[in-house]
Amino acid sequence: MLETEHLSRIVSAKRLVDDITVPVQKGEVLAVVGPSGSGKSSFLRLLNRLDEPTSGTVYLEGTDYRQIPPQELRRRVGLVTQTPYLFPGTIADNLRFGPRQQGEDLSEKTITFLLDQVGLMGRADSHVVNLSGGEAQRVSLARAIANSPTVLLMDEPTSALDEKAKEEVETLILKIVRHNALTCVIVSHDLAQAARIASRVMIIKAGRLEKIGSVTEVIHVAGNLR
């Protein structure tokens, strides 16, 4: 489904991502964990080609992603960032943004469906400036789903939220990933969260893949991670 092959990114002689080869199966949730500055986010940014690999590549459904036009690639590989950057306007405006890039206009019915999925039913016309952090992250999630991606990348999507909102968004992520049969790569610095959400966990240290395996085997031996 999604496979990195000797993926590396070197900037100013620093190896942000160092020779990572990892396959992610369809419908799998892979958590990427590691200490701050270990290269988790840099790795994630390479997966939808927001950054260019220095060497290696990524295969999406068997195709080298450099053969896929960047706009098409990013529609198929959605991204939810740590900070939910919402465009000025209403929630509906934000949901329409992605499909509009492909010349499609989201129907009211689809908007209602998407908002229902993220627990914001009836809020389509709310202006984004009035949203709480948790609500904004829900909109960010719905906006990514509105593009009908097959892969969803999430960069610490709950780290900026309080405990209550964190739990809610976490539950929501699981629900959405399962409901939409998404392949998901989620970056987290929280091992407990990784254990709750992921089916597999990989540990990155200094840009290198340290360990990958099931939640049980990786979390069990990675107690000294933090």
Next chain:
Amino acid sequence: MLQGIFANQLALGCAQAAATALLALLVMFVARQRQIHLERETVVALIRGIVQIIAVGSILVLLLRGPKWTSVLLLAAMMVAAAVTSAQRAKGIPGTFGVSLYAIAAGSGTVIALMTWAGVIDTAMTSLVPIGSMLISNAMNTNSLTLNRFRSEVESHLGLIETALALGAASKQTVAPYVQVSFQSSLIPAIDSLKSLGIVWIPGLMAGMLLSGADPVYAAIYNFVTISMMFSASGLTALISGLLIRSHAFSAAEQLTLRPQAASSQTGSRGGSK
């Protein structure tokens, strides 16, 4: 006071230049007290300014006696110099010299050519070169403001731009609002000049025309004409500059390459811009 001291015109000019430079340095000294450091840039600009204007003045004396076509060469050289100066205002964006040259040459060049053809600018070198240089100078300032504002807008909205890219937006579309803001803000000086003409300021050109015995009303109208041409040249330059610079902020794979130094050391600057 200086006029009473210096009888010789050249000596008076030097004294006047020294007095104004001293005033400029005093302003920079006050700014320095507020932790605003522009001393080096100001000193370099003052020295460059006086050397360049004297050199050009001397060359002009020779050129003004030459054939008319030399004015085209002179204006072209001014455009290149303007592009070099302006490009320095957008360090960090690749290809800014090319963008600046295209924008300034097309913006000011179009207005100069059209207005000369229409008879608004006289083809005599004594008219074409000074008016042309005013248009080029204003186009350069507008281009600098456009590039500078564009860079700061993009750097302030990295998150939104990359979010739009991640949602499948075309790179040029993600920065469209910031091109618009850059265009609008770069034209503020030109619009204000036009609005305040005659009330807040009387251009030197008008004073020169009056001194040389032109009809005051015609001198006034011609100053409006000049400022309008400056506005047109500036507007055209800003439009072209904004349109061209968009693609220079991205790589061929639609990745944002323009970012502050601190951020680029984290995520890395990406090569291979379009």
